[in-house]
Amino acid sequence: MTQVAVNEALARDRGIDLDDPKLALRVAAERLSTVRYVFLVQIEDGIATAAQRASLEYADAVLIGWPENDAPDVVDLDEQQQAQVAEHMRVMEDHIRKYAAMERDGDIDGMTDTLIRITERVAEIRRLYQPDFLLPTFAEIRRVVQQEWDEDMGKIDPKEPDPTAEQIEEQTEDADKQQRQIAEHAEQANRSGQPEQAGQQHAGHHGEHHGDKA
Structure with a gap:
């Protein structure tokens, strides 16, 4: 109570x-x-x-x-x-x-x-x-x-998104294409007997390639 x-x-x-x-x-x-x-x-x-x-x-x-x-x-x-x-x-x-x-x-x-x-x-x-x-x-x-x-x-906490399978495939193809171009320029230089000029051409092309990507 x-x-x-x-x-x-x-x-x-x-x-x-x-x-x-x-x-x-x-x-x-x-x-x-x-x-x-x-x-x-x-x-x-x-x-x-x-x-x-x-x-x-x-x-x-x-x-x-x-x-x-x-x-x-x-x-x-x-x-x-x-x-x-x-x-x-x-x-x-x-x-x-x-x-x-x-x-x-x-x-x-x-x-x-x-x-x-x-x-x-x-x-x-x-x-x-x-x-x-x-x-x-x-x-x-x-x-x-x-x-x-x-x-x-x-x-x-921003995070970069993981690349998709398609993006990975494109990156791989780009890398393969670049390697083929380098090999072709080297082969042309060897046939022409002008390694120095070929090296300059390759350097120029390689610089343009990276310039394009940038």
């Missing part, structure tokens, strides 16, 4: 009406905001992976423009919907307990995945209370973030 009284006093101090049928809407937002902040602190010292970015941005997308309980587009729920909200809240809290254990263990990958699970439950709660507000799915967020992450990594 003492614990309940303390919680009620804390709720009153924060201006929370425990009899408000839309209380879960406010609690869900606050819980997600807290776990999102914890996650941000865990990853801020390094370069976030695409999965970490997507998990964080999904939470941001679900929290953006979070409505007040008395907003005109926030609806009253029937008993069945209230039961659904209660189940989403229960599962959310189960995930948060696991999330806290992962934080203590330094399990960033586990936290990344669990933040998604928490966010999914909060998104379902918001959909029930605010059915006309369109929320993105995690798959949509992940697709966009992956593209952005690939582009960012390309800027940080």
Whole structure:
């Protein structure tokens, strides 16, 4: 009983009406905001992976423009919907307990995945209370973030593309052609008995060849 009284006093101090049928809407937002902040602190010292970015941005997308309980587009729920909200809240809290254990263990990958699970439950709660507000799915967020992450990594660590089989074949043919030309000039020089002139002609031709490639 003492614990309940303390919680009620804390709720009153924060201006929370425990009899408000839309209380879960406010609690869900606050819980997600807290776990999102914890996650941000865990990853801020390094370069976030695409999965970490997507998990964080999904939470941001679900929290953006979070409505007040008395907003005109926030609806009253029937008993069945209230039961659904209660189940989403229960599962959310189960995930948060696991999330806290992962934080203590330094399990960033586990936290990344669990933040998604928490966010999914909060998104379902918001959909029930605010059915006309369109929320993105995690798959949509992940697709966009992956593209952005690939582009960012390309800027940080650019790599020359590997040559294709066709390009390798062309390079080989060019090298063979050059060798044939050198051999032909040498043979002509030997037949004419003018090695010096032939050498000059070859040098000139070889210089032109490289000039063309440059």
